[in-house]
Every structure is written in C-alpha cells, then in structure tokens.
Amino acid sequence: MGIMKINVAVLFGGKSVEHEVSIISAVQAMANIDTEKYRVVPVYITKDNEFYYGEDLRDIRLYRNLKGLVARCRRVVFIREKGRVRLVKYPGGLFSGGPICDIDVALPVVHGTNVEDGALQGYLKTLDVPFVGCNVLASAVGMDKYVMKILLKEAGFPVLDCLRFTVPDPENVKKVEAKFGYPVIVKPVNLGSSVGISKAAGPEELEHALTDAFAFSDKVLVEPAITQLREINCAVLGDASEAIASECEEPFATDQILSYKDKYVDGGKSKSGASKGMASLKRQIPAELPPELRQRIQELAVGTFQTLDCNGVARIDFMIDKADGSVWVNEINTIPGSLAFYLWQPVGIKYPDLLERLIALALKRRRKEEEITYSFDTNILSMGGPFGSKGRK
Ligand SMILES: Nc1ncnc2c1ncn2[C@@H]1O[C@H](COP(=O)(O)OP(=O)(O)O)[C@@H](O)[C@H]1O
Ligand SMILES: [Mg+2]
Numbered sequence: 549m550g551i552m553k554i555n556v557a558v559l560f561g562g563k564s565v566e567h568e569v570s571i572i573s574a575v576q577a578m579a580n581i582d583t584e585k586y587r588v589v590p591v592y593i594t595k596d597n598e599f600y601y602g603e604d605l606r607d608i609r610l611y612r613n614l615k616g617l618v619a620r621c622r623r624v625v626f627i628r629e630k631g632r633v634r635l636v637k638y639p640g641g642l643f644s645g646g647p648i649c650d651i652d653v654a655l656p657v658v659h660g661t662n663v664e665d666g667a668l669q670g671y672l673k674t675l676d677v678p679f680v681g682c683n684v685l686a687s688a689v690g691m692d693k694y695v696m697k698i699l700l701k702e703a704g705f706p707v708l709d710c711l712r713f714t715v716p717d718p719e720n721v722k723k724v725e726a727k728f729g730y731p732v733i734v735k736p737v738n739l740g741s742s743v744g745i746s747k748a749a750g751p752e753e754l755e756h757a758l759t760d761a762f763a764f765s766d767k768v769l770v771e772p773a774i775t776q777l778r779e780i781n782c783a784v785l786g787d788a789s790e791a792i793a794s795e796c797e798e799p800f801a802t803d804q805i806l807s808y809k810d811k812y813v814d815g816g817k818s819k820s821g822a823s824k825g826m827a828s829l830k831r832q833i834p835a836e837l838p839p840e841l842r843q844r845i846q847e848l849a850v851g852t853f854q855t856l857d858c859n860g861v862a863r864i865d866f867m868i869d870k871a872d873g874s875v876w877v878n879e880i881n882t883i884p885g886s887l888a889f890y891l892w893q894p895v896g897i898k899y900p901d902l903l904e905r906l907i908a909l910a911l912k913r914r915r916k917e918e919e920i921t922y923s924f925d926t927n928i929l930s931m932g933g934p935f936g937s938k939g940r941k
Contacts, residue, residue, distance in 0.1 A: 553587040556907065557626075557635065557651045557677075559668065561593040564660030565743050565764075573886050574657035575608045580889070580899040586907070589635060589649060591624065593663070599624050601635060601648060624648065626675055633677040653910050654679040655903075656883065661738050661765075664883045665691035678914035680906045681860035682882045689856055690882035693769050694737045696856065703855045705848065706876050708867075710771040712737065716762045721754050724770050731773040734758055736765030747773050776870035779878075780835050782845050783863045783888035784853035785902070787909055791853050793846035794891035798835035833894060844875065852877055859913060860906050863888045 558581075560574030561567055571592075578588050590605035602621030604610050610617045625638045634647040654672050656679060658664050666688035672679040682690060689695050697707045711727055713720050724732055734757035735745040744764035748754035754770075761768040779801075783794035837845070849864040863884035867876045887906075889899040897905070 551585075553585060554652045554907070555589055555649050556581060556586045557589045557591050557654045558657055559591045559593060559654055560657045561595070562658050562660075562663035562668065563593075563595050563597055564658065564663050565739065566659035567595055569885060570657060570659045570663070571611055572608065573659065573883075575606060575611075576886055576889070576899075577655065577657050577903060578606045581903050582900045585904070587649070589651065591635070592618070592621065593658070594618065599626075622648070626651065626677070628675060633675050651677055653677070653907055655907070655910075656681060657887065659881075659883055659885065661691065665738065678910045680910040682858050682862070683913075686857045686859065687882050690858070690862070690880045691738050692767075693735065693879055694767065696880060700852060700855060700877055703851075705852060705855065706874070708771045708774075708876050708878075710769050713758070713768045713770070714766065716758060720758055720770075721751050724754060725751070728770070728772045730754075731775065732770050733773045734761050735769050735771075736761045737767040737769050738765055774867055774869045774871075774876070778868040778870055780837065780845055780866045780868060781863055781888075781891070782849040782866070783861055783884060783891045784849050784858070785861045785892070785897075785905060786853070787859045787913065788854060788857060791850050791858075793849050794888065795833055795894040796835040796837060796842055796845055797831050797833045797891055800830040800832070833890065841875075848875070848877060852880060856880060858882060860909055861887055861902065863891070 558574055558578050560570045562570065564570065574590070578590060581588050588606070590601065590603070592600045592602075592605050594600065600618055600621035601624040602617075604617055604620055623638045624635050627634055627636055629647075633651045635649055635651055636647045637644045654677050656663070656668050656672070658668055662668075664687060666684040669679065669682065669684045669687045673684060681687070689699060694710065694712045697710060700707050709727075711720075711723060713723075731747055731749045732754065733745065733747055734754065736743070739745075744761045746753075746757040746760055748757045758768060758770075778798070780796050780798055782796045784791050785794070786792055835842075845866055848866070852864045853862055858880070860882075861884065863881045865878045865881070867878045868874070869876070887902065889902055892902050893899070
C-alpha cells in the first residue's frame with residue numbers, strides 16, 4: 549500500500565478573455581505538481597462554463613484541436629456526498645462507473661473576469677471544498693481596479709488618483725479634463741492583459757478610449773498617464789499572518805502599452821510550438837534596482853497583499869515615474885500568469901515547492917475556518933417560539 553495521495557482538482561479556462569492564458573498557466577502548473585504526493589485531477593471549464601475531465605488536458609499540444617480534445621474528455625460535475633466533494637460524470641446513470649474521485653483541494657488556475665474575480669471561489673466555497681488562493685472578497689477586490697485603489701489609498705499606499713465612470717456620457721470627457729488634463733490612461737476596471745486599455749492625449753482620443761473600454765466592461769477607470777514609465781512586478785506568497793516577497797522583475801513592452809500580444813502572443817515559443825505565456829515575456833529578473841528601492845517595492849508588495857487580505861500567491865505590479873522617482877502600486881493579480889513561478893526560482897523556491905506551499909496554505913485556511921462557528925447543529929426552528937407567520941417582533 550502506497551501513501552494516500554491528496555487529490556488536487558486543477559480548474560482552468562472559463563468564460564474569460566484570458567481563457568487561453570489560463571490553459572497555458574494550468575498546464576505548466578500540472579506539469580510541476582509533485583505526483584508522489586498529489587494526484588492531479590484536470591478540470592477544464594469551457595467558454596460556456598461546462599466542466600470536463602481528462603488526462604489529455606495535461607498536454608498543451610492537444611489544445612490546438614480544442615473540439616477534438618473536449619470530445620475525448622468526460623463531462624463532469626462536482627457534487628457533495630457523504631461529507632465529501634466528488635467529481636462525477638455527467639450525465640450519470642447506472643453505467644457511468646460511479647464517481648471519478650473525491651477532491652481534497654481545488655487549485656484554481658484561472659485568469660480574468662467570471663473566474664478570478666470571486667465567482668469561481670464562491671462556487672468552491674459553496675461546495676465547501678478547500679481551495680488555493682484568495683477568498684471571495686479578496687478575489688473580487690483584486691479584480692476591481694477601482695475598489696482596490698480605494699482600499700489601498702485608505703491604508704496609505706501610493707496609488708494614482710482616478711475617476712471611475714459607470715455610464716458612457718459626453719460629460720465624462722469634461723470631468724477628466726477638469727481633474728487631470730492630458731495624457732490619461734483609460735481602462736476597464738475589471739479586465740486583465742491590457743484588454744481595452746488605451747492612452748489619450750486629447751478629447752477625441754479620450755472619447756474613443758472611453759468607448760473602447762466600455763465595450764469590455766460596464767465600469768471604466770481614468771487616471772493620469774505616467775509618460776516616463778518604468779514597470780516593476782513583485783510576487784507575494786503567504787496569508788494574513790505570514791507573507792514573503794519574491795524577486796522583482798522588470799517587464800519590457802515592445803508597444804507603448806504592454807499588450808496582450810506582448811504578453812502572450814509574441815512571447816518566445818517553446819519547442820512544442822506552444823507559447824509559454826507570462827514566463828516568456830521579455831523581462832529582466834532580477835530587475836536592476838538600487839537595494840533600497842528593491843526593498844521598498846517588496847515591502848509595498850507584502851503590505852498590499854495583506855491589506856487586501858490575500859492568500860496564496862499574488863503578483864503586485866508597480867509603476868515608477870522616472871521623472872520624479874515616485875513609486876505607485878498599479879494593480880494586483882490574485883492569480884498571476886504562470887502563478888509567477890519564475891519570480892520564486894531566484895529566491896530558491898522551485899515551482900513544485902511553490903505549489904506545495906500553496907496547497908498547504910489552502911489547507912491551513914480550512915483548519916482555521918473550522919475553528920469558527922458558521923452554523924448551529926440544532927435547528928432553531930424546531931424549538932418553537934416566536935416564529936409566527938408575522939415574523940419575529
Ligand atoms: N497610469 C498609467 N500610466 C502609464 N501607463 C500605464 C498606466 N496604467 C497602465 N499603464 C500601462 O498599461 C498596462 C496595463 O495596465 P494595467 O493597469 O496593468 O492593466 P491590466 O490588468 O490589463 O494588466 C500597464 O502594464 C502599463 O504598461
Ligand atoms: Mg497589468
């Protein structure tokens with residue numbers, strides 16, 4: 549008899565503009581999980597939110613023919629049964645062969661709206677299965693660039709001032725001009741990978757930029773553009789009680805704005821021909837920084853992570869204004885591309901170790917949650933009392 553393995557459901561894909569990036573991140577993660585200790589259970593979420601299970605999902609080359617790949621997988625659903633969470637085939641029936649397996653912990657490797665923003669986390673929470681990464685609130689906050697800024701500002705972190713618009717309106721341009729002038733950056737509040745982001749140097753460009761951004765989101769953010777920009781990213785690993793910073797990286801843009809194309813399409817191709825995603829973006833690791841600045845960024849990164857009550861691994865992206873040296877927290881990615889594994893290797897944490905720590909953090913949170921009372925075993929309604937049809941007085 550071998551040791552019991554922990555069953556890890558790796559969830560990826562979903563109804564997000566970063567669907568393909570998530571596939572790349574997830575396949576990398578699955579290839580790096582220590583299979584002596586863990587059984588990897590790949591669960592692919594289609595753009596229609598259907599769930600599929602299959603061992604073929606671990607091979608990036610097979611995604612070129614997505615239809616064929618999905619056809620070879622089993623449609624599945626998660627259910628709760630006998631105090632456990634199980635992955636079962638759908639449709640079920642007499643000859644379906646019973647459950648595929650029980651799930652001990654879920655590892656969401658998803659990016660973007662509808663999945664990284666607390667939606668999938670809420671689903672996993674309702675299933676009552678421990679899962680890696682931020683809880684529902686931190687995931688939602690991390691996805692909303694506006695709410696994130698408000699919380700960070702309140703806590704004294706350096707974030708650029710901004711305006712948020714919730715309806716397209718000609719007045720928006722005037723409000724931006726009154727508050728900031730030009731140039732400004734316009735972005736959807738809740739997307740990633742630079743989708744819908746543009747710079748505007750005048751009213752006409754601003755109008756276009758706003759229309760563009762509103763096509764991708766119902767909420768749009770405008771902030772002053774840093775013209776002499778340097779970008780530095782730093783990841784953080786841990787939870788509320790303990791968190792550590794990774795090495796810093798400097799990503800390089802070939803375009804004015806680091807675009808989806810820079811990050812994922814043009815990025816170096818691996819031998820199999822598949823893009824390596826975030827890990828292959830033109831970047832310098834470690835970023836060339838004076839030691840004090842490096843330390844300041846690492847401290848701001850850990851502070852941001854803990855202020856937003858994050859868990860697991862997140863990447864915090866900074867902007868440095870070369871004109872005056874000021875440092876700004878730009879955004880947090882609560883499920884960073886490639887889980888930011890390449891930022892941990894330089895500080896001595898290999899990818900399999902990173903994954904092991906992430907799973908341990910998920911189980912630690914579960915143990916802590918179990919100490920908190922969420923419901924009572926007695927049915928209060930069974931005790932009689934003032935619960936008449938008029939309700940409680
Ligand atoms: N205020 C700004 N000034 C200058 N460039 C910016 C500003 N905000 C964002 N950018 C550029 O746009 C890119 C994408 O913006 P970001 O807020 O990081 O959104 P995303 O979630 O799409 O990555 C940044 O990496 C940076 O190159
Ligand atoms: Mg970014």
